[in-house]
Amino acid sequence: MPVGTVATVKGVPQDILEDLGTQIILGNTYHLYLRPGVETVRRMGGLHGFMSWPRAILTDSGGFQVFSLSELRKITEEGVTFRSHLDGSSHFFTPESAIEAQIGLGADIIMAFDECTEYPADAARMRASMELTARWAARSKKYFEEHKSEVPWKQYSVPSTQYSVPSTLYSASATDGGASLLSKDNRSEKSDNRVLSTEYCSTQALFGIVQGGMDRALRKESAERTIEIGFPGYAIGGLSVGEPRELTREIVESTLEHLPEDKPRYLMGVGTPEEIVEYANLGVDMMDCVLPTRAARHGLLFTSEGKVSIKQARYAQDSGPLDPNCGCRVCQRYSRAYLRHLYASNEVLAQVLNTIHNLSFYLDTMQRVRHSISLGEVSRFPSAVWSRPKA
């Protein structure tokens, strides 16, 4: 899921996202709550209407960014008090308000408000944090069940008649546990958005989040308690927070054993091209990471031959494509020399083209994984090459 923090995947217009075969993007509730504000988005028919994105959207609960971005955080049983990183204003997030905000934003999939356990943390901290998350999950669900009909989808209104209804076939409904999200024919990358309208799910899908730090037993307990509350999909949170990668894999593999096989499994905040293939092979269904987009803005480009740092002098007169094995519009048209020049000149087009390529690389990789899955095979790519610098 490309990350579209404030209702935009930085630098990439929505039609190009569609051309890349993007099925779902992620929006950050913390940021959107601060600017432009939930009410503005609600009045535009939710995020789909506001940003003219007719496919699927997932919002996180804001919990993680409250921890990582804001100042003067104070956590109580009730919720979290924090100061906006934008203007220092004071705010209070609770499970109820986080769900309320996400209902107003109208994403197809929304997340329970959780506490992302810091790393490292001792046993008592991991337990306390996990149990807080479990209590917050129950409150999230309760509020959701009482207010889910308030989702602003019926007020969806955009300038063009082309985008009349959001994300029909992509909506994970509360009743089918998100299965419809995965059953969409993924072979057709370029769907005509118009055929997606006419009927839509009436509510969003709220996913629960498993915590428990780096303790397998706590993770098992967290999974069981979250399942006991009952959600149409489950995420594994609190990883990729500084732990060694081998530990990440261990916890993912272990936690997956306790999650139902017939509901989507979402591993939050990962990963490199190598990692997303690896975790998909373990059984993860959904992932999000700022890496492809953020790295792109720093001129770090993932290719089939390894990582390319496009600012390097070696590319200054290189007339070849960025990645000879890539079919994206950047590799089909522009040379490395040009991309290097754009980056060296601090041109906006550098950001735009670099991001398009990196997203293409990630999305094509996932497309190949899906293909392998459909053939009943484990994905076998030279993916170990991808995360290393190109020779």
Add this chain to the structure above:
Amino acid sequence: MPVGTVATVKGVPQDILEDLGTQIILGNTYHLYLRPGVETVRRMGGLHGFMSWPRAILTDSGGFQVFSLSELRKITEEGVTFRSHLDGSSHFFTPESAIEAQIGLGADIIMAFDECTEYPADAARMRASMELTARWAARSKKYFEEHKSEVPWKQYSVPSTQYSVPSTLYSASATDGGASLLSKDNRSEKSDNRVLSTEYCSTQALFGIVQGGMDRALRKESAERTIEIGFPGYAIGGLSVGEPRELTREIVESTLEHLPEDKPRYLMGVGTPEEIVEYANLGVDMMDCVLPTRAARHGLLFTSEGKVSIKQARYAQDSGPLDPNCGCRVCQRYSRAYLRHLYASNEVLAQVLNTIHNLSFYLDTMQRVRHSISLGEVSRFPSAVWSRPKA
């Protein structure tokens, strides 16, 4: 001609420029000479190959930017010594080196090296400057005639086979005086680039520039002396340098009387949407201005209802399109509220979408002027509305 300063029209990928019906873009020799350097561009087959632009390109001589951007300029009969605004390094431009650089960059149309007379200037200054430009024009042409075969078009090489030859039908050849530039069927906005290949002009076209400040008699003399040297096209330089607009029009109208009717007439550095219609009606054939692109980056958008400053609070929840009479991809998809949000959030997509719209507005305006011309009519648009703030 959209301005693509350092081989990019800021934020807009080349395929979108093509979709907008862009026939020709402008590159700045001063900037490209400094970065990435003429040699790099030459080795990529010139600007067409370097930036993957198969349509027409015009480069200015660098003269204007030397005056407006660089430090410690010293002008002699020989040329101009200046320091780069990038790193303070010292450089020397002459008519010969300016033409040499432009040959290496390989644009279809290149400009004589001139002195842009400052404003205001007294009679003696205007005369001296005009005469220097005339002597430099002769030197420019002499150098060009001796070296024009060095244009790097035959070394054109890009990753995709789709762009094999530059700007065939758009090239203004030395023999037909640029008439082919204007005879291209302008009704088809979306040309398949591939049909433009297979044959191309073997050399560039060098245009002369008329100076003479704000003195009609000097302008007449400058025109006559430039025509006497002989060029396939003529530009009017040294305007829009701070003079009152009524004076600009007066000098344009007066100078045009002395330029041949059967060669392109290029008015440099203008203008607002109102002005480009006005000057086209007077007989100007080509214009360039950073206004549409630069204003876009500042959230100032030209619409059929007047200028919109998209950052204004009044648009925060406006679900309507930016310009209800515009068919561009921005107005067909996004709301004012979203565009405002992007701009307020300092998002790259704001720059991208705003620029696409403003260019669309300018290019569509010129398309309508061409249509009027073909009907033998003077363009009658409510263009007086366009340059005023929207009510």
